[in-house]
Amino acid sequence: QRVLHVDSKNYYGGNWASFSFSGLLSWIKEKQQKTEVSDECEDWRKLILENEEVISLDNSDKTIEHVEDFCFGNQDSAEDVEEAGALSKLPLFGSSGAQGAAQDPEKESAPVENTLPEPAASSDPASATGGNETEVTPEREGSPDPASGEPASDVGETEAPTENAAQEPKKITYAQIVREGRRFNIDLVSKLLYSRGLLIDLLIKSNVSRYAEFKNATRILAFREGKVEQVPCSRADVFNSKQLTMVEKRLLMKFLTFCLEYEQHPDEYQDYENRTFAEFLGTRKLTPSLQHFILHSIAMVSEADCSTLDGIQATKKFLQCLGRYGNTPFLFPLYGQGEIPQCFCRMCAVFGGIYCLRHSVQCLVVDKESGRCKAVLDHFGQRISAKYFVVEDSFLSESTCKNVCYRQISRAILITDQSILKTDSEQQVSILRMPPMDSGQPAVCIIELCSSTMTCMKDSYLVHLTCPSSKTAREDLEPVVQKLFSLNTESEEETENEEVEKPRVLWAVYFNMRDSSGIDRSSYDRLPSNVYVCSGPDSALGNDCAVRQAETIFQEMFPTEEFCPPPPNPEDTVYDEEEPASEDSGLNNAPEMKPEPSPEEGGSEEGATGEPEK
Template structure:
């Protein structure tokens, strides 16, 4: 059946991943005719976020990739002298998928035993009389009522010593809409290139963020909170006064290294670790700086380690007590923000529409030139073609990816390190010898809309060595409880833990108030002998190729541009850099993503620009404040507060 899509475009973009979406928005913003396709029914590709039902379908799609259209059907749209090259299938690049449940399908079989267990608790081995039994029944009803309030998201604190909620597969699946599970979880540096781009282009108005509230590290067999800002350093009780002075002196040297080159003389060709040792840092301080602040390893070159440290410190104090932001509803929201801008400026979108083939011919200097794609049996002509690497024909990939990404997603019943308020956590788990690649751990809770109340989502990411499960197993065993839970045992948390739910009348910055100076100070360390690790309810492991280091320009038609998929980096820096490079090759004389006007700034043709009457009581200042983006508001707040520590 013939569709109504136009057949001529300036740019056709296939795939709605991060880089592709930025390029599509940039091209549409300068008035180019853009068609943006994706064979999936969702945005994001390998950068997507799913509810629980959606990720089940994604797993199924990976196990059973769709069959491509027959070549004889597509060849009818090619002209003389043109060649058809079949497009790739992104699902075929996902491997080593392992999904597992750790809880029963239904709790009904255990409810009677669970109630009996609660009502017959003993003190010193003696069974209490009727009066005590009655009291325990009342306590159980109170606990049940409090659990129901927590499930309803009323934002009340969980009573200390309260047991965690009992979950079954059926109960979890009923809450499927409340999950946002990321395939490629990433943070934003508060002064990183993506935040600057979101603000300068005015795309920030489409997104909301929460500040990461704590940075943890694994030291001496336990979790510890890392003092990030100056306030944290001087507030912590885990660092002596002498250590505080040493740490501040070191961090100041890293911040000002451009003006104090003599400080690093002789270390240019040595590891960053050697420089830190020369400063006579204590083992704890050395660990904090190397693994948590610089996020480096024992083999990281000195000047790279200094640059990493400076990048961390530069982002402090802009939006919160740590340098990082997390997108509400998951990292998969960010590509969609750029897609929205593309659509606003005339870009056409068509999900569930694949590019079956690329039409090319020999051009100048024997280089191939792309003329069109085949989609839905139709020929769609284009001046430029932007392809997610997963959709690229194998002939375009001269060198196969030499590495991969190992990913783990875990739904748990509590935080890896309980605190007085729900925390948004980053942990760089160092390798056993300190020289290998670390495992990045990000834990998000209900206030980010990642999961229902009473649960947490833990993401783990590292470079692939074997399979995702094998690569991450050591960290999983240290942080999580992975034995099967039948619901009959009550694992009581003896730490005080409360769940903070975002209020609709409160901004995210207000949610974070009172957390300055390390909110987890009293609970800054975990008990290595504790059996109260978070119970894993469900897990997923998978591997995907890492193409950020591949040469994506060789053996590719001159007007075709390939976009790499997610990498192991913590942030989106590579995707932003790659998108800018692609755009400059297509339109080198055009501005990259100039600021988009707000709706009230747009004057339609024939309309006068004279402002209409203002409702009495409104103020221009209040109106201006109302129209600011979340990031813009926070930026001004950070400036008023003195900027970075």
């Protein structure tokens, strides 16, 4: 298929994007000022024919609200500080991928510490890479049972202790954060990849994984009795744990084994199907600490309203993901979650997709007789015809969405000076699910990233907090931030000795993000049958919702085609200048590659290229 991707923003990914520190500051300023996109072609309605009508689109993004940022250092000291390596004459690109990498020569040579090994079960030499760089690769048949919880590798747990581990954390100033701003890759949405989730399977199948590298989440944490502690989740962790008694270890392993085989023992849970998972755990002779670990750190479900069956299934999913790539079920992409959409963009561009940023669309043009959308008009008054149109929810006008009821996500992003649970190693990627502080409030998912994820500068940590909204993001999340972190400024820190043990927040931002997932197509008013709506990020930890949505939309358009098939090897591709290959041409229905016309013949130097990426 011939694909044109048009976006009014100047960065890829929408609300899935990631930014450098200066890029995020620009994004914050834009959202706080709520700048409108001006129409360059004011008389575009004159271009509509008599037998056509329009569905107006909205280029003023209303998906982000209540943006509040705070600096806990001396901002005046950073007034004359310039970002290292920045190109001041070019527009600020927020993301670290296709554009960011081109502008940042340091990124190409930056050392990647402790990246993941290939899966333990894989012996495919083609999947091995030089040095520490890692690919996500499929496993071969006959691999060890991941449900056993045995780690696939000890990488991620065995980094050498650093010299500073037992010392006081280095004092980081706001000026340093600004100067090292390009070391940050700050995600708007905070997620992890389940090692056996739909996204990992899709990355492997489509070979998009070649464009990304991943790191294990190294620790699962819990907050209990006023302190943060590490949760044993694999078999090895359980038996090596000093937190649990021998009796607790046996009880925990017996329950986890039951969850893996629960379909074979329906009599053990059927009587509790109409009761909550928390109530079911109370009947299993588990101690309060084990119930807490299972509920909040393994199943990661709500204590108040998660059913017994949903809790058991969530526990099983967690256990099945153990051991595929490391000692926890989760992976995190180096340079941030914003790399993932750009990886798919790169694959599309290699095979002829064209991408236009800073290019807004005024309206959809609908044929009155057939009721189908036939074209769009852009901000230059240019008509672009197509058979199918995929529109991100945020571009739909208020009149189209008048019957839609949106949910909201509360987000906070912190830059801190030390980890919420200090150990011998500074390079830890941790996930902590904070139980609700009061009844009626949601649990808060906290992901703490270290500098080896290439998302923050050395000696700092990037902390993401996420929960479904009940109020503004600051009202939802600030109580959790105050419980885990010190918010004292540099001048106050010396007098507040009781806060010394907590990590100090250097900078923070709070915002609410629209969650448009799960909305039925019929909720949108007057939507033509060949216009498909995709949502922004949801509040779940994984990416399964987005993958299912993409596949559903694709199958509705092309029911006989395979979704994201393995691409042909560019070296084996036959270039045909006359006729494109038919659907049964033996290339797995992949789009045909054609030589790109030269700029003199009307080709674009910035669009897709017929040559494979180097």
